[in-house]
Amino acid sequence: MNITTDFSIAEIIENDCLTTVLQPLISMNRKGVIGFEALTRAINPHTGETIPPFMLFGMCEDLKTLTLLDRACRKKAFETFAPISKRDRSLLLSVNIDAGIINEKTFGYGLTRKMVTQCGIPTNNIILEIIESKAGSDCALSSFVGNSRDCGFLIALDDVGTGHSNLDRIPSLEPDIIKIDRSLITGINKQFYNKAVTRSLISLAERTGCMPLAEGIETVEEALTLMAMGIDVFQGFFFSKPLPAAIAVKTDNTPIKFLASRFKTHILEKLNRQKIMENSYKRMAGKLREALMDGTPDTSDSALSTFIAETKEIECAYILDTHGVQISETICNPYKLKENRRLIYQPAPAGADHSLKEYYLTIKSGNDWHTTAPYISLASGNNCVTVSTKLYDTPRSPIICIDISTE
Secondary structure, eight states: OOOOOSSOHHHHHHTTOEEEEEEEEEETTTTEEEEEEEEEEEEOTTTOOEEOHHHHHHTOOSHHHHHHHHHHHHHHHHHHHHHHHHHOTTOEEEEEEOGGGOSTTTOOTTHHHHHHHHTTOOGGGEEEEEOGGGOSOHHHHHHHHHHHHHHTOEEEEEEETSTTOOTTHHHHHOOSEEEEOHHHHTTTTTOHHHHHHHHHHHHHHHHHTOEEEEEOOOSHHHHHHHHHTTOOEEESTTTOOOEEHHHHTTOOOHHHHHHHHHHHHHHHHHHHHHHHHHHHHHHHHHHHHHHHHTSOGGGHHHHHHHHHHHOTTEEEEEEEOTTSBBOSOOEEOTTTSOTTOOTTOOOOOTTOBOTTSHHHHHHHTTOSEEEOOOEEOTTTSSEEEEEEEESSSSTTOOEEEEEEEOO
């Protein structure tokens, strides 16, 4: 995007019109600031007005200008952080590198190390933050990451989870940090799909040995949800806006203390709700078991239909034999079926094999009851949990499965 202005990138750099603000990176386990992200702000050299970041980088008409600006931003960030690092060697600084300049011709692999060394900052205190979707060459990106890691820098992938990010680059680049994009974080406490995707990214991070960081936190509910999912490091307006360095180093710990205190209550409340719901699920399944035990195999579908008609929370119900094969039809609550269901959302027919499903295997292993985590039902397309239990207290008893709405 080219933007017409009465000044140039060269003028901004020559007139020292770039400044760095810092936004804290918060660790809830440590209950404090572990570092900062450096964010660039610019001033119009003619008017003194602030230039929005998107406008500043939009002025770069070619790779040479973009490279010049990117390096100037990094240099200013290191100079700003140097006195902070000197006072506290434990603090980290995350700096953005535009992946568009990473190629064999334009990127000097030793330049960033030289900048950091001149500022007296240990390289292992610097996080190089890359939006990998902007990288034009996988080979150049891998080479850059390898060389940077050899120099001691930490590597972060930014905007992970957005539509254009390539998740296969996480295991190939082995970053130290993945920053989960704010598009997933915003309202995550209310968004089932965002929770599911974020939970997968956290699991991927754990399995590949990198640290997940949630950015864009604005509410206590978002932070509590992510803490419960295993996130420790956060960044966002809930904790602090980007601030001048002199103010940022005095970050107010009140939000951190409040969140730590609130999290304990949040988990206890969550466990209590789960216990209440689990008991409610068991009561539903118990009533259905009683109704089925009073009938015969030939009347099981009728008994399921009657039970569902009387229990509005039920999505559907079905019965498996001891081998996990469905021996009843899937009886669905018509009021729970989506009006415009796609073909993938179809109730399983009698004879369907459920022998690999969690709700079958757990009961088969000897448990009396099992309730799955919430998921999207392939029968209805709605959010639900599946509760399973044996029909009789015998080794070869059929297994009752009930999908219960969580919406």
